[in-house]
Amino acid sequence: MITxxxxxxxxxxxxxxxKDVSLNINEGEFVFIVGSSGSGKSxxxxxxxxxxxxxxxxxxxxxxxxxxxxxxxxxxxxxxIGFVYQNFRLLKDRTVYENVxxxxxxxEANPKDIxxxxxxxxxxxxxxxxxxxYPKELSGGEQxxxxxxxxxxxxxxxxxxxEPTGNLDPQNxxxxxxxxxxxxxxxxxxxxxxxxxxIVNAMKKRVITIKKGCIVSDIEESGYDDEV
Amino acid sequence: xxxxxxxxxIKQGTKNIGRNKMxxxxxxxxxxxxxxxxxxxxxxxxxxxxxxxxxxGSMCLTVLFDKGTTTERIEEIGNEILVRAEVREVVYIxxxxxxxxxxxxxxxxxxxxxxxxxxxxxxQDSDSYKVYVNDVSMQNALAEYIxxxxxxxxVNNSESTVKSLISMNSLVTYASAGIIVTLFLVSxxxxxxxxxIGISVRKEEIAIMKLIGxxxxxxxxxxxxxxxxxxxxxxVIPMGVxxxxxxxxxxxxxxxxxxxxxxxxxxxxxxxxxQLLPVALFLGMGVGFVGSMVTVRKHLxx
Ligand SMILES: Nc1ncnc2c1ncn2[C@@H]1O[C@H](COP(=O)(O)OP(=O)(O)OP(=O)(O)O)[C@@H](O)[C@H]1O
Ligand SMILES: [Mg+2]
Numbered sequence: 001m002i003t004x005x006x007x008x009x010x011x012x013x014x015x016x017x018x019k020d021v022s023l024n025i026n027e028g029e030f031v032f033i034v035g036s037s038g039s040g041k042s043x044x045x046x047x048x049x050x051x052x053x054x055x056x057x058x059x060x061x062x063x064x065x066x067x068x069x070x071x072x073x074x075x076x077x078x079x080x081i082g083f084v085y086q087n088f089r090l091l092k093d094r095t096v097y098e099n100v101x102x103x104x105x106x107x108e109a110n111p112k113d114i115x116x117x118x119x120x121x122x123x124x125x126x127x128x129x130x131x132x133x134y135p136k137e138l139s140g141g142e143q144x145x146x147x148x149x150x151x152x153x154x155x156x157x158x159x160x161x162x163e164p165t166g167n168l169d170p171q172n173x174x175x176x177x178x179x180x181x182x183x184x185x186x187x188x189x190x191x192x193x194x195x196x197x198x199i200v201n202a203m204k205k206r207v208i209t210i211k212k213g214c215i216v217s218d219i220e221e222s223g224y225d226d227e228v
Numbered sequence: 229x230x231x232x233x234x235x236x237x238i239k240q241g242t243k244n245i246g247r248n249k250m251x252x253x254x255x256x257x258x259x260x261x262x263x264x265x266x267x268x269x270x271x272x273x274x275x276x277x278x279x280x281x282x283x284x285g286s287m288c289l290t291v292l293f294d295k296g297t298t299t300e301r302i303e304e305i306g307n308e309i310l311v312r313a314e315v316r317e318v319v320y321i322x323x324x325x326x327x328x329x330x331x332x333x334x335x336x337x338x339x340x341x342x343x344x345x346x347x348x349x350x351x352q353d354s355d356s357y358k359v360y361v362n363d364v365s366m367q368n369a370l371a372e373y374i375x376x377x378x379x380x381x382x383v384n385n386s387e388s389t390v391k392s393l394i395s396m397n398s399l400v401t402y403a404s405a406g407i408i409v410t411l412f413l414v415s416x417x418x419x420x421x422x423x424x425i426g427i428s429v430r431k432e433e434i435a436i437m438k439l440i441g442x443x444x445x446x447x448x449x450x451x452x453x454x455x456x457x458x459x460x461x462x463x464v465i466p467m468g469v470x471x472x473x474x475x476x477x478x479x480x481x482x483x484x485x486x487x488x489x490x491x492x493x494x495x496x497x498x499x500x501x502x503q504l505l506p507v508a509l510f511l512g513m514g515v516g517f518v519g520s521m522v523t524v525r526k527h528l529x530x
Contacts, residue, residue: 049439072443079441089436093247106442108230150440 001027001158001189002048007057009043009213017043019213020057025191027157030184032200033193034224035210041193044210045160048191049081050074062157079107082151082159086166088143090135096122096146097131103150121149125179141172148179158189165196173199197224233446241453252458259462259515262415263508266408267470270507271500273404278495280400287364289371290384291357297379302355305377309359312373314366319358327351412511420519427451427523434527444528451520459516463508471501 002025009018017040025031033041046052047059050066059066062080069077083089090099100121104114122128125145135143144164151159161180165173177192177199184190194200200207201223209217209225217225245252291309293302302320310318321329327349335341359374361367371385427434437447478494 051439075438075441075443075446077441078439083439089432089439091433091436102437103440105233105236106437106440106446108233111232154441 001025001029001062002191003058003060004044004047005058005060007047007054007059009040009047009052010055017213018047018054021213021215022057023208023215023218025189027189028184028187030181030190030203030205031192032203032205032207033191033210034195034200034207039210040213041210042162045083045162045191045193048158048160049078049083079154080157082154082156084144084147084151084159084161084164086163088135088140088147088167090143090146090150092135094134095131096127096133096135096138099135099146100149100153103153107154109154117153118149121153122146124152125149126175139172140167141169141175144168144172144176145179148176152183156188158191159183161190161192161194163193163195165194165199170198177203200224233449237446237449238453240450241457244450244454245457252454255458255516256462256465258418259415259459259512260466262411262418263463263512264466264470266411266511267466267504267508269404269407269411270504271470271474273400274500274503275495276400279493282493287360287367289357289359289361289367289374291359291374291380292354292382292384293356294379294381295353301379305379306357308377309357309374312370314361314363314370315359316362317360319360321356321358323349323351323353323355326354326356412515415511416515416519420522424523427527431527434524438528447528448521448524451524452517455516455520456513457516459513460509462516463512467501467505467508470504471497474500 002023004021004023007018007021008016010016021040021044033044035041043052047054047066048061050061050069053067062077064073064077066077091102094102097118100118101114104117109117119128119131122131125148127142127145127149130138130142135146138146144167148164159180164176164180168176173196180190180192181203204221204223206218206220207222207224208215291305293305306318306320309315327345330351331342331345359370361370367385371383374380375383434447474497478497482494
């Protein structure tokens with residue numbers, strides 16, 4: 001589902017964020033990416049979403065080779081991927097309902113489908129009662145659930161999450177992780193960048209550890225590598 | 229592009245205007261100021277052009293003939309002049325008409341003196357043609373051509389007036405083109421500036437849309453609607469004000485300078501606005517459109 005072949009990423013400032021990284025994530029996998037601050041974790045997710053283009057090497061996501069995508073094809077490619085960020089990235093001027101519905105308007109879904117899908121997603125993340133509220137009227141955990149509902153509403157084949165629990169207390173963190181786990185069980189590939197040691201250790205998933213732009217370990221059913 | 233998406237874009241664009249009140253007001257204000265100046269200038273130029281056309285219309289060449297030229301020859305000359313493309317009209321003035329017009333002018337207030345010339349026309353051989361041209365700039369060349377014709381004694385040309393009129397006409401044309409271009413660029417610059425401020429606020433919003441998988445068109449459409457509406461308001465407001473002002477100013481000039489009112493003739497307000505309104509709407513909406521396209525473009529690269 002996601003393949004990196006000898007990918008190097010150098011930012012225009014000269015910083016080399018990834019050095020000759022190769023990895024493969026299969027359909028239906030749940031993968032944690034861990035590593036210290038500045039090691040290059042977010043850069044990997046940005047490359048998957050084609051927010052950035054690799055300096056060298058090839059990246060394949062959902063059957064597409066990213067460097068061969070034309071500018072026009074990028075939006076359609078991105079509809080395969082749902083994203084969740086530490087800072088939620090919700091549209092502040094729109095209600096919970098509108099934020100989730102927005103993802104459907106973008107792909108020009110039927111109004112009928114929108115009216116059915118949005119409430120069902122909000123119910124899934126446990127926020128059906130707050131559909132009229134604006135993001136600033138919600139707690140961090142609730143905002144992250146809205147973001148998750150938005151990421152899921154178009155039924156993507158991949159979910160990428162960049163420190164989705166970074167701003168949440170342990171209880172909310174666990175609830176978000178459980179939701180991601182449920183989604184994964186339904187067949188969606190999930191990639192989560194996190195610093196949350198406790199959760200990584202408890203969930204026993206595949207863990208890829210990055211250090212200074214290189215993969216230093218990649219182990220199934222693993223825990224947080226204490227050396228990094 | 230589905231119908232629902234179009235409705236969505238219009239709704240969103242309208243909402244955005246209300247949401248960014250300061251920014252919208254600044255853009256509309258800029259546009260109003262520029263298009264108001266533009267409108268004033270446009271109306272002035274149109275009126276000057278109109279007055280010059282009026283003056284041009286009354287300008288002509290006077291063609292006098294050699295003594296003893298036969299009426300047949302005179303008729304021939306008239307026909308020869310008339311076939312030329314630049315000639316609009318040829319009018320024959322008989323000696324009687326010439327005398328009548330001269331004497332009524334010359335003996336103004338002493339009409340009893342005219343009776344002394346009864347039966348004796350001092351302008352017996354002074355029949356003439358008055359030749360009107362389509363374009364005043366052709367007049368000199370035509371005068372030269374006619375003066376070389378057989379039987380023609382003299383061609384009177386209102387030369388100096390013609391020349392100054394022509395130079396003034398082209399001066400006004402250049403000046404108007406210059407000012408229109410300047411105003412257009414100034415308003416475009418100001419609009420882009422204000423939209424840039426508005427858009428930097430919405431940069432994050434655009435980034436989110438693009439990551440969700442919005443096409444460039446989908447991101448643009450609300451901005452496009454917003455630009456058009458701002459442009460429309462920015463054009464309609466100054467035009468309304470100008471419409472009211474125009475009549476007031478014309479009224480004022482005519483009543484205060486009544487003596488030259490016979491010479492100065494203003495265009496009716498409808499004649500000005502039938503041209504000015506579409507141009508202003510086109511400029512306003514055009515600037516709004518171009519401004520929003522140019523500024524959104526930068527943020528679409530991701
Ligand atoms: N836009 C950018 N321009 C230049 N350098 C950047 C940019 N983004 C990240 N970097 C650099 O690239 C390296 C990797 O950054 P990245 O954001 O991938 O780290 P990270 O592993 O996600 O860190 P954190 O855990 O703190 O989020 C860092 O050295 C960072 O300074
Ligand atoms: Mg990061």
